[in-house]
Amino acid sequence: MKKVIIKSLMVLMVMSFAIAMIAGCSKEEEKIKIGFNIPLTGDIPKVGEASKNAAEMLLADINAQGGLEVGGKKIPLQFFYEDNESKAESAVNVALKLIEQNGVVAIIGPNSSKQAVPAGGTCNDNRTPMVSPWSTNPDTTKNRPWVFRAAFLDPFQGPVAVNFATKQFKATKAAVLFDVSNDYSKGLAEIFKDVFEKKNGGESVVAFESHGTKDQDFSAQLTKIINSKPDFIFVPDNYNQVALIVKQARDLGWTGPFMGSDAWGSAELMKLCGDDCKGQFFSTHYAAAGAKGATKEFIDRYEAKYGETPDDVAALTWDAARLVLQAIQDAGSYNPNVKDERKAIRDALSSIKEFAGITGSMKFDSQGDPIKCAVVVRIDDNGNFVFAESVCP
Amino acid sequence: MDILIQNLLNALQWGSFYALIALGYTLVYGVLLLINFAHGDIFMVGAYIAFFVATFLLGLFDFAPWMVLALTVPLTMILTAGVGVTLERIAYRPLRRKGAHRLYVVITALMCGLILENGNLALLGASRKKFPELLDKVIYTWGNVSVTNLKIIVIFAAIAVFLLLEFIVTRTRIGMAMRGISYDKFAIPLMGIPIDSVIVFTFVLGSGMAGLAGLLFAMSYPVLEPYMGALIGWKAFIAAVVGGIGDIRGAFLGGFLLGFIEVGVVAVFPSTYRDLFAFSILLMILWIKPTGIFGVAKTTKI
Numbered sequence: 285m286k287k288v289i290i291k292s293l294m295v296l297m298v299m300s301f302a303i304a305m306i307a308g309c310s311k312e313e314e315k316i317k318i319g320f321n322i323p324l325t326g327d328i329p330k331v332g333e334a335s336k337n338a339a340e341m342l343l344a345d346i347n348a349q350g351g352l353e354v355g356g357k358k359i360p361l362q363f364f365y366e367d368n369e370s371k372a373e374s375a376v377n378v379a380l381k382l383i384e385q386n387g388v389v390a391i392i393g394p395n396s397s398k399q400a401v402p403a404g405g406t407c408n409d410n411r412t413p414m415v416s417p418w419s420t421n422p423d424t425t426k427n428r429p430w431v432f433r434a435a436f437l438d439p440f441q442g443p444v445a446v447n448f449a450t451k452q453f454k455a456t457k458a459a460v461l462f463d464v465s466n467d468y469s470k471g472l473a474e475i476f477k478d479v480f481e482k483k484n485g486g487e488s489v490v491a492f493e494s495h496g497t498k499d500q501d502f503s504a505q506l507t508k509i510i511n512s513k514p515d516f517i518f519v520p521d522n523y524n525q526v527a528l529i530v531k532q533a534r535d536l537g538w539t540g541p542f543m544g545s546d547a548w549g550s551a552e553l554m555k556l557c558g559d560d561c562k563g564q565f566f567s568t569h570y571a572a573a574g575a576k577g578a579t580k581e582f583i584d585r586y587e588a589k590y591g592e593t594p595d596d597v598a599a600l601t602w603d604a605a606r607l608v609l610q611a612i613q614d615a616g617s618y619n620p621n622v623k624d625e626r627k628a629i630r631d632a633l634s635s636i637k638e639f640a641g642i643t644g645s646m647k648f649d650s651q652g653d654p655i656k657c658a659v660v661v662r663i664d665d666n667g668n669f670v671f672a673e674s675v676c677p
Numbered sequence: 678m679d680i681l682i683q684n685l686l687n688a689l690q691w692g693s694f695y696a697l698i699a700l701g702y703t704l705v706y707g708v709l710l711l712i713n714f715a716h717g718d719i720f721m722v723g724a725y726i727a728f729f730v731a732t733f734l735l736g737l738f739d740f741a742p743w744m745v746l747a748l749t750v751p752l753t754m755i756l757t758a759g760v761g762v763t764l765e766r767i768a769y770r771p772l773r774r775k776g777a778h779r780l781y782v783v784i785t786a787l788m789c790g791l792i793l794e795n796g797n798l799a800l801l802g803a804s805r806k807k808f809p810e811l812l813d814k815v816i817y818t819w820g821n822v823s824v825t826n827l828k829i830i831v832i833f834a835a836i837a838v839f840l841l842l843e844f845i846v847t848r849t850r851i852g853m854a855m856r857g858i859s860y861d862k863f864a865i866p867l868m869g870i871p872i873d874s875v876i877v878f879t880f881v882l883g884s885g886m887a888g889l890a891g892l893l894f895a896m897s898y899p900v901l902e903p904y905m906g907a908l909i910g911w912k913a914f915i916a917a918v919v920g921g922i923g924d925i926r927g928a929f930l931g932g933f934l935l936g937f938i939e940v941g942v943v944a945v946f947p948s949t950y951r952d953l954f955a956f957s958i959l960l961m962i963l964w965i966k967p968t969g970i971f972g973v974a975k976t977t978k979i
Contacts, residue, residue: 324803330805464949494948496951498904498907500898501687503687504944505943507683508944510821511679527807527900528899535825536683537821552805556900
């Protein structure tokens with residue numbers, strides 16, 4: 285008797301599991317699942333926060349209309365936000381989790397090249413389209429047909445910084461301080477050195493110093509840099525380190541200018557850096573002050589919703605997500621089979637030739653990299669990032 | 678010449694933080710033979726406490742920043758000492774009472790450190806805190822050498838703390854009791870010395886100094902994050918070992934030695950090699966003298 289009860293209980297359990305699974309599947313088929321591989325903790329939490337804010341705004345927009353219209357049918361979106369802790373290995377794990385557990389059709393992120401380069405490999409191997417909003421290192425998309433991005437590349441950004449600094453500071457000697465354990469920072473520093481030395485002759489980069497990600501004291505490097513008497517210091521570093529580097533350089537008596545890169549452009553830079561960063565220049569993806577059209581509309585809505593000016597990461601995440609949505613629509617019809625849908629999205633992404641984003645219009649080359657303009661902004665006395673110059677390829 | 682003096686000053690400031698943290702490691706080790714791996718995170722907690730105390734005082738009254746600083750120093754030290762004593766009460770004392778092996782207490786300390794880090798992350802979020810400026814920055818310049826008033830304060834604070842601890846341990850009755858416990862934990866209570874009070878006092882001293890270090894660090898490097906104590910804590914521990922852990926002069930010297938080596942390596946070699954070279958040098962020191970510079974093999978410590 286007992287056995288019968290146990291057996292029937294087991295059968296019941298198995299059945300309820302099966303029903304739950306079928307029910308779960310049939311429910312989930314209704315939604316387009318997109319994953320976000322972003323740094324919500326770790327070295328650059330503000331970057332993850334900005335990405336998530338922009339994504340939430342987009343999600344609310346689309347779902348308020350009943351979903352994304354694909355082939356005449358409206359399908360609601362579902363976004364998964366996973367924290368990669370600003371670490372390379374966690375970014376890979378997050379990518380695998382999104383692909384295998386959540387069954388997403390595409391991944392937005394990671395943002396920083398340090399995470400985007402390894403995670404791009406994972407997505408490519410697992411045949412899942414990935415669009416990095418902010419990564420500028422060429423290796424992220426190189427020979428990876430499944431990986432795309434919304435940002436310009438360091439081989440483009442490097443010369444922009446060199447040309448602008450040469451013109452603005454009348455510089456013939458430069459110093460560089462970069463993060464040796466960050467693909468982005470290291471790659472950009474090397475490109476900058478090459479381009480600057482080609483332009484101003486060998487040895488014109490008078491100091492080329494590095495530091496580690498967790499370092500807080502840069503006085504030894506800065507002493508060396510200041511002593512080599514450069515015309516300006518190029519700092520392709522994340523905003524949190526920039527705040528320390530600029531301050532310590534001032535403490536050591538450096539009164540000259542700095543030139544930064546797009547990793548400076550976080551909404552948190554001025555909170556951490558304060559007066560020391562005012563008057564400095566950096567190259568970036570867009571300038572919020574004085575924007576027009578769709579960009580202005582995005583900025584106003586973001587400010588109304590979150591109470592701060594969206595930084596470049598927020599704008600690029602918006603563009604990256606819209607690229608994916610565009611590809612889903614371009615594919616014609618939504619395929620409930622995740623693998624087929626991923627393939628369809630990849631094909632559609634690779635055939636997008638031109639896209640009008642809020643960070644400027646972009647054309648895609650054969651590597652999946654956009655060709656778009658860069659801007660140089662100046663940090664004014666109120667801490668706003670003001671447009672100084674636009675450079676187009 | 679200018680570069681040399683500038684780098685000496687840089688190294689003195691950076692070494693001061695290592696020395697201040699290493700002193701906390703060495704005090705607890707000297708008395709309990711316990712490597713308190715949570716000490717680096719107590720330093721981090723000290724920096725956060727200083728942040729909250731300072732912003733609270735700045736917001737509450739119409740104080741001048743220097744008055745806020747004068748109040749923040751003792752408050753931070755007292756509150757951080759409270760954190761250290763709490764850890765001792767809830768984590769180390771029960772294990773000690775049960776006679777657990779030293780190894781388990783060390784593992785417990787590691788766990789406490791992780792709890793402090795991740796507790797902070799869960800409570801306050803990952804976003805960084807900017808420490809308010811409590812001191813009007815003055816930059817003194819001679820030729821190419823620049824030094825801020827804060828740098829001088831940091832260096833003098835490290836020296837003053839060292840002298841104070843050296844005095845307490847060698848010249849006072851409670852210092853004698855500390856040395857006694859380190860010599861024989863089992864015989865000392867029989868002499869009527871309250872062993873628990875002495876151990877609590879040790880944690881008060883060590884954590885209070887970590888609090889001071891946290892405050893000074895937050896003023897010098899005003900970007901706070903939950904993991905800021907981990908790496909500097911490990912390095913200060915290594916400095917304490919190289920100096921001879923358990924010896925106050927050793928911790929002080931080891932801290933400054935590490936600061937000097939790190940800055941020196943960057944000054945001479947490409948900065949990429951800093952940690953590789955710095956720790957190879959420390960390894961060689963231990964190779965020649967495994968007990969550390971001031972360490973004595975298995976006898977009285979502190």
